[in-house]
Amino acid sequence: MENGETTAEAAARETLEEACAEVVVNDLFTMVNVAHINQVHLFYRGHLREPAFGAGEESLETALFAEDDIPWDDLAFRSVTLCLRHYFEDRAKGSFTLHTADLPPL
Template identity: 60%
Template sequence: MNYCSQCGHFPLEYRIPAGDTRERFVCPSCGTIHYQNPRNVVGTVPVWEDKVLLCKRAIEPRAGYWTLPAGYMELSETTAECAARETREESGAEVELVQLFSLQNVPHVSQVHLFYLARMRSPAFSAGEESLEVRLFEEDEIPWGEIAFTTVSQTLRHYFQDRRNGVFGMHTGDVVRPIFDERDPLLPGLPPAPVDVDQ
C-alpha cells in the first residue's frame, strides 16, 4: 500500500499505531490507519439427488480445474446471500441453503473459506462467465486429481463421509501451506498441486 485512500498522501508509514499490537499502514498526514483483514470466500455444496454440482474454472488461478461454486463476499451481504449468489453466478443453479457445513482457515493467503450444504431447487444449471463447464457428479465420478483447491477437496470428502454416516455435521479446520510438494508446478512433467488462493 502506497497512498492514503482518505487524503491521497504518499508515502504511508508501516508501524504499530498507538493502542494496537500489530504493524499497520498509517497515514502520517491525516492519521488514518489502513486495516487489512482476511477475505471471506463463500460457496455451496450443491446437491441434486445423490449428485454434487461442480464447476470447471474458466479463470485463474487453477483454470481448467474443478471446484465448488464460491467466491468473495461483497459488502452489505450476508454469508448466506453470498453463497446463493455465487452459486447462481458460477453454475446457474438455484439452491436452498440447508446449513453451514464447512469453515476452513487459509492463513497463508489471508482467507476464510465457508461452504453451505445446499439443495438444488431443480436439475437446471449452466456455466456462468467464470466456468467452462458445470456438471453433476456421483461420488465415484469425482475427478479428485483435478480439484482446484484443498478446501474444496476437504469439504467434498466431509460431505461424502457424512452422507455415508447419515448425519451432516459442521466441519472446521486449517489449511497449512506445504513446505514442499512433489507436484510443484515448477517441476517438469508433474501436474500442479491444488492451491488455495484467490477464488
C-alpha cells in the same frame, strides 16, 4: 461477500454467478481457514431449486457427479476436496456436523 450480504446469501449468489444455478442454502457445513492467502472458505449444504446449471463467467465447466465418479485430481481447490470428503463421510454415518479446518500452504 458484498456489503450488507450474509454468508448464506453470498453462497447463493456465488453459486448463481459461477455455476448458473439457483440454490436453497441450508446449514453451514464446512469452514476452511486459508490463512496464507488471507481467505476463509465457507461451504453450506443445500440443493438446486431446479435441475439447471452451467458454467458461469469464472468457471471453465460444471457437472454433477456420483461419488465414485468425482474427478478428485481435477478439482480446482483443495478446500472443495476437503469439504466433499467430509460430506461423503457424514452421509455414510447418517449425520451431518459442522467441520472446521486450517489449510496449510502447499
